[in-house]
Amino acid sequence: GQQVQQSPASLVLQEGENAELQCNFSTSLNSMQWFYQRPGGSLVSLFYNPSGTKHSGRLTSTTVIKERRSSLHISSSQTTDSGTYLCALEPGYQNFYFGKGTSLTVIP
Amino acid sequence: GPKVLQIPSHQIIDMGQMVTLNCDPVSNHLYFYWYKQILGQQMEFLVNFYNGKVMEKSKLFKDQFSVERPDGSYFTLKIQPTALEDSAVYFCASSTQNTLYFGAGTRLSVL
Numbered sequence: 001g002q003q004v005q006q007s008p009a010s011l012v013l014q015e016g017e018n019a020e021l022q023c024n025f026s027t028s029l030n031s032m033q034w035f036y037q038r039p040g041g042s043l044v045s046l047f048y049n050p051s052g053t054k055h056s057g058r059l060t061s062t063t064v065i066k067e068r069r070s071s072l073h074i075s076s077s078q079t080t081d082s083g084t085y086l087c088a089l090e091p092g093y094q095n096f097y098f099g100k101g102t103s104l105t106v107i108p
Numbered sequence: 109g110p111k112v113l114q115i116p117s118h119q120i121i122d123m124g125q126m127v128t129l130n131c132d133p134v135s136n137h138l139y140f141y142w143y144k145q146i147l148g149q150q151m152e153f154l155v156n157f158y159n160g161k162v163m164e165k166s167k168l169f170k171d172q173f174s175v176e177r178p179d180g181s182y183f184t185l186k187i188q189p190t191a192l193e194d195s196a197v198y199f200c201a202s203s204t205q206n207t208l209y210f211g212a213g214t215r216l217s218v219l
Contacts, residue, residue, distance in 0.1 A: 031206040043210040094139045098151040
């Protein structure tokens with residue numbers, strides 16, 4: 001079955017608004033990674049975050065293992081943040097499963 | 109950052125032909141992966157590979173698929189014969205210490 005559930009499926013924001021993206025998983029966790037997929041298809045790694053909170057510029061990732069969830073917070077969104085955000089779960093060792101992604105559109 | 113290179117970026121072939129997708133992983137990485145993504149859909153795991161062997165494969169990794177990495181050359185995904193439903197973007201990835209790095213993908217169009 002689906003091990004990784006992402007929500008919302010899509011999100012439209014006005015530039016400057018904040019976004020909260022969720023990733024819930026149904027199995028145990030070895031690691032969790034967040035990616036940004038550009039409209040052209042290439043992927044950029046945002047965070048490797050198996051537990052706790054990490055920050056990178058306007059992005060914050062929080063993974064709570066006991067609650068089997070990870071979140072990605074985008075503050076002060078910009079039009080260049082538009083794209084698809086994917087989370088990938090590593091339930092075992094060196095095998096990664098993706099959620100269906102959140103499609104983010106930031107309008108000026 | 110570390111780069112995974114994929115060649116070619118786009119391949120168009122007729123149904124039934126063989127195709128080989130090439131990947132040059134990050135040089136010190138030991139684990140290699142292929143993922144398939146149909147336009148607008150989910151990134152689906154196909155196979156992972158370590159120390160010259162397939163470690164795990166999904167239901168999508170049909171009998172017509174094979175992977176190899178002969179002596180440090182390209183990590184390849186071969187499809188023989190191809191079918192219409194094989195049309196997708198195929199992403200190669202490599203990893204070390206739980207962090208995945210992706211190539212830009214090869215868009216395969218089967219006609």
